[in-house]
Amino acid sequence: MALPLKPDSDRIEERSAMPLLDTDVLQSFVTIAETGSFTRAARQVFRTPSALSMQIKRLEETLGKSLFVREARRVSLTPEGELLLGYGRRLLRLNEEAVSQFLAPTLEGRVRFGTPDDVGTRILPGVLAQFARSHPAVEVDVTMGASLELLSQLDKGELDLILVTADGNGELSGRGEVVHSEPLVWASREGGVASQRTPIPLALANHGCVWRKAALSALDRAGLLYRIAYTSEHCAGQEAAMLADLAVAPFPASLVRAPLKRVGHEAGLPPLSEYQIRLIPRAGCGQASEALAGHITHQFQALRR
Template sequence: MAAPLDLDQLNTFIAIADTGSFTRAAEEVHRTQSAVSMQMRRLEERIGKPLFEKDGRTNRLTEEGERLLLYARQLLRLNRETLAAFDDASLEGHIRIGMPDDYAERFLPEIMARFSRSNPRVELSVLCEPTPNLVHHVRNGNLDIALLTDDDVSEVVRREPLLWVGSTNHSTHEREILPMAFGRPTCSWRRAACEALSEINREYRVLFTSFSATVITAAVLSGVAVSVLPECALRPGMRVLGEHEGFPPLPDCRIGILRGRTSQTEVAEALARHITESLDNITVPLATEEAEGFDFATLSHRMRRGKRLRPSQVLPGW
């Protein structure tokens, strides 16, 4: 029977991947650089593959290293969750988190599952509102933490391309005056889309305005409007529109964490860590025909290396 992987080695491996340096990783794990190097030699021997390659002065992960990193993070997370489940001194309290409903639909199940397993004695209150409202709530002490579209004061934890989307079954994007469905005027995605359309002199008319992701999704899927959404908000029946159809590139969507002042500091930090880990663990589904034959690790690896949906790629379901 093969010997199990050493969690301490995996922890050091993750530190090197995150810092890009054996020296900085050694400081993080409180070991000497020679001890860290020895750990990685043993880990490479155990895996039977090279995990690092030199890139100037930094150590870059090989393809095998990228694959191992995904599993290493999962193993360390599971280890923490297991210990927490048997810890009589585990965290207790009440924490308030907010996020827009389009993020909640995609990210909240993973966040809640991981956090509740590790912290079964913590009550979680969730508020779903647009980013400007969430910023206001955090600053006024009504929320302890929020996951929101980055407003330049938050800690960015995920980046996704912002995409033009229409319906698979309709040609709404070909209309002379483009019908659009947007969030409220304060929405950064709306501003980016309007600026892009103005720059190419494309006529458009805003038909639907709502901060509800359900409303925007319904407008797109019914074929009455085009909208802009991050990859995480794509749904079956949506079509990604690209430059060859007359739609210019849009800036990336930056998703961040905004922390408030709270007496539940330990709980808030634990939740922030689970949010970051959960978003790192979530991949955007590729089209069915492209995803066939790939396991979770391969799909995650491809997304981490910048794999994006091609324009006009149809998402029939996942």
């Protein structure tokens, strides 16, 4: 015997009984998870730590699960918190897309964007994916090259927006804005002997690269003997020489990953300075370029969290 169908009103009431997640609370949850601290998260979302604690308490009561393990100096996610983090990020992203679809002005056109390869490979996948969702009518042409070449193309009007590497006191110090900075370190193959050789074999980028300039200046000041064993336009070439244990190289700290390792004082190498990544637009580049610049800046901010 078939069961009678429930009236539509009953089915609607059943669906509405399921609690809905507040996007404001989700934003607080995701920010706490990413910063590992209620205090740091509070500064980012412009609330007090106690207000965030209340939000999370209500969220945990709604879901019937504990989301954070509270330790002395930081908080970490429980397994349930890890699961919610994935959902939370997707829900916030969908919310942003939905609002942008109706409220953000429709942008069209073309952006000619230039970046060095070591910078582009770190941020481009995320930037281009987000930008395509929020501004699907804008075409983005990407050019990869050395910073000096990109700057020349920008000044000629051939590019609209560029990322370049720079030092803090160079000729670019007054152009664009600094979107990222980090220390340069010496790197070589873990367990290798390249850093013990005399003269020190170096793998460097081409002339004009701030990594190259910083390395040679530091070695000259320290009076150390060196030889330029390998030169490459791309950082992948430097990495290949290090992986083969043929050279040491100046590298951003964030790019040194196993089987590479940092070397320095123990190998008799001098400390290196920080380097910057600057975002420089062409004058009058237009709204589409400004929108892409905003996405790039946001991506670098996310990397620092």
